[in-house]
Amino acid sequence: MKPQTPPQTYRVKSFGCQMNVYDGERMAELLGERGIQPAADGEDADLVILNTCHIREKAAEKVYSDIGRLVLAGKQSEAKGGRPPMIAVAGCVAQAEGDEIMKRAPAVSIVVGPQAYHRLPEMLDKAAKGERATDTDMPAIAKFDALPARAKRGPSAFLTVQEGCDKFCTYCVVPYTRGAEISRPFLHLIAEAHKLVEAGAREITLLGQNVNAWAGEDDKGRPTGLAGLIHALARIDGLARIRYTTSHPNDMDEALIAAHGEVDKLMPYLHLPVQAGNDRVLKAMNRQHTVDSYLKLIEKFRAVRPDIALSGDFIVGFPGETEAEFADTLRIVDEVRYAACFSFKYSPRPGTPAATLDFQIAPEVMDDRLTRLQARLTDHQYAFNQASVGKTCTVLVERAGRFPGQWVGKSPWLQSVWFEGEYAIGDLVEVTLAEAGTKSLKALVSASV
Ligand code: SAH
Ligand code: SF4
Ligand code: F3S
Numbered sequence: 154m155k156p157q158t159p160p161q162t163y164r165v166k167s168f169g170c171q172m173n174v175y176d177g178e179r180m181a182e183l184l185g186e187r188g189i190q191p192a193a194d195g196e197d198a199d200l201v202i203l204n205t206c207h208i209r210e211k212a213a214e215k216v217y218s219d220i221g222r223l224v225l226a227g228k229q230s231e232a233k234g235g236r237p238p239m240i241a242v243a244g245c246v247a248q249a250e251g252d253e254i255m256k257r258a259p260a261v262s263i264v265v266g267p268q269a270y271h272r273l274p275e276m277l278d279k280a281a282k283g284e285r286a287t288d289t290d291m292p293a294i295a296k297f298d299a300l301p302a303r304a305k306r307g308p309s310a311f312l313t314v315q316e317g318c319d320k321f322c323t324y325c326v327v328p329y330t331r332g333a334e335i336s337r338p339f340l341h342l343i344a345e346a347h348k349l350v351e352a353g354a355r356e357i358t359l360l361g362q363n364v365n366a367w368a369g370e371d372d373k374g375r376p377t378g379l380a381g382l383i384h385a386l387a388r389i390d391g392l393a394r395i396r397y398t399t400s401h402p403n404d405m406d407e408a409l410i411a412a413h414g415e416v417d418k419l420m421p422y423l424h425l426p427v428q429a430g431n432d433r434v435l436k437a438m439n440r441q442h443t444v445d446s447y448l449k450l451i452e453k454f455r456a457v458r459p460d461i462a463l464s465g466d467f468i469v470g471f472p473g474e475t476e477a478e479f480a481d482t483l484r485i486v487d488e489v490r491y492a493a494c495f496s497f498k499y500s501p502r503p504g505t506p507a508a509t510l511d512f513q514i515a516p517e518v519m520d521d522r523l524t525r526l527q528a529r530l531t532d533h534q535y536a537f538n539q540a541s542v543g544k545t546c547t548v549l550v551e552r553a554g555r556f557p558g559q560w561v562g563k564s565p566w567l568q569s570v571w572f573e574g575e576y577a578i579g580d581l582v583e584v585t586l587a588e589a590g591t592k593s594l595k596a597l598v599s600a601s602v
Contacts, residue, residue, distance in 0.1 A: 160199030169206030315361030414457035430485030470519035
């Protein structure tokens with residue numbers, strides 16, 4: 154590889170979950186600290202970071218087509234006297250397939266895993282000298298200590314509190330790409346939350362692959378779980394809303410359930426994936442919970458917070474799933490009446506136990522099941538939105554709407570809500586929900602708070 158001019162502008166493209174987006178923001182902040190600026194809209198960047206996701210095959214394969222496109226664009230720009238971009242691959246594909254990327258894609262200068270990106274500046278120096286750099290170490294907590302302060306962003310911010318997964322669901326790559334479960338220390342998180350609020354955040358979403366597995370010691374040295382952290386964050390002036398995602402049913406504790414009845418700033422929303430509605434399938438997935446234990450948990454949340462909005466993730470077509478077992482998934486959807494959901498076709502992932510199971514399900518069967526499941530989920534989402542009409546609530550303004558004077562934000566139940574008036578991004582506006590669609594609601598303004 155030839156030596157390359159050190160980049161002055163960058164673009165980070167994040168393809169994965171919210172933690173992947175958080176990592177993308179932190180990489181941007183690292184580059185900013187080095188004086189490297191975000192490329193203007195429509196302009197080529199000197200450095201492109203593809204922040205990848207490995208969760209399903211489609212997501213993982215995308216990285217190679219993206220690299221191809223960047224190489225082509227680089228050649229065109231070279232022909233006009235410009236220079237091709239420096240290409241870095243970050244994220245979970247980098248972690249899982251770093252060596253293969255280096256072999257398959259000679260144009261890539263840097264491969265950096267999700268636990269190693271704090272070392273990006275040194276890797277850039279190496280790449281500038283013409284040496285390719287790979288770092289997929291998993292030094293756990295060291296990353297966070299090495300990152301700069303939080304930059305100014307929108308009113309809703311992400312804060313990673315927990316990383317990794319020890320659950321080993323048989324279909325999932327996350328334990329391999331993100332490593333073992335670790336919790337960031339309480340005081341670091343309180344400090345980062347303060348920084349986010351100073352930078353303009355009014356809502357913080359606590360992130361973790363198993364966020365409710367977070368454990369630490371509070372400022373007095375007492376052991377505490379996520380509920381304790383939420384109580385402490387709620388004491389930060391200027392912070393109006395707290396959310397957390399993604400929870401695992403087996404890591405739920407009574408204190409976190411109770412927090413939904415105790416902490417006003419904790420929003421009435423819970424993302425609690427169940428994946429399937431049949432115990433045999435759940436066992437084959439190694440979920441280590443049953444349909445019944447899941448439903449009992451949901452009941453407990455509803456007892457302390459009757460209006461709580463529930464969301465989940467579903468996989469259809471896990472190897473061996475019969476039509477009757479799939480029908481159980483439709484049944485649990487009807488039973489829970491989710492406000493929102495994500496649903497996926499099972500995708501066999503290299504190195505996971507389920508990928509080599511017999512009775513893989515034919516693609517057309519998966520398509521059919523996904524269509525039926527999504528239709529059912531959409532019905533429930535619409536019903537939930539319909540049932541919200543007439544309620545008054547606050548909306549946190551996140552962006553301007555399509556037309557002048559229109560604003561779009563989120564209700565406490567994470568619904569997308571739009572309304573008209575003279576407001577600014579970051580305002581908390583009290584509204585009455587007036588009309589419901591499947592994906593959003595129209596509101597009338599009652600007051601500004
Ligand atoms: N830790 C979280 C979610 C991690 S991945 C949890 O356990 O809930 C996000 C979602 O992707 C999962 O909930 C699952 O529904 C889906 N997923 C993971 N692996 C998959 C695979 N191999 N094929 C299809 N969907 C998958
Ligand atoms: Fe993957 Fe299961 Fe861990 Fe979630 S709990 S990240 S689905 S292995
Ligand atoms: Fe994807 Fe990695 Fe997140 S595989 S879903 S970016 S943890």
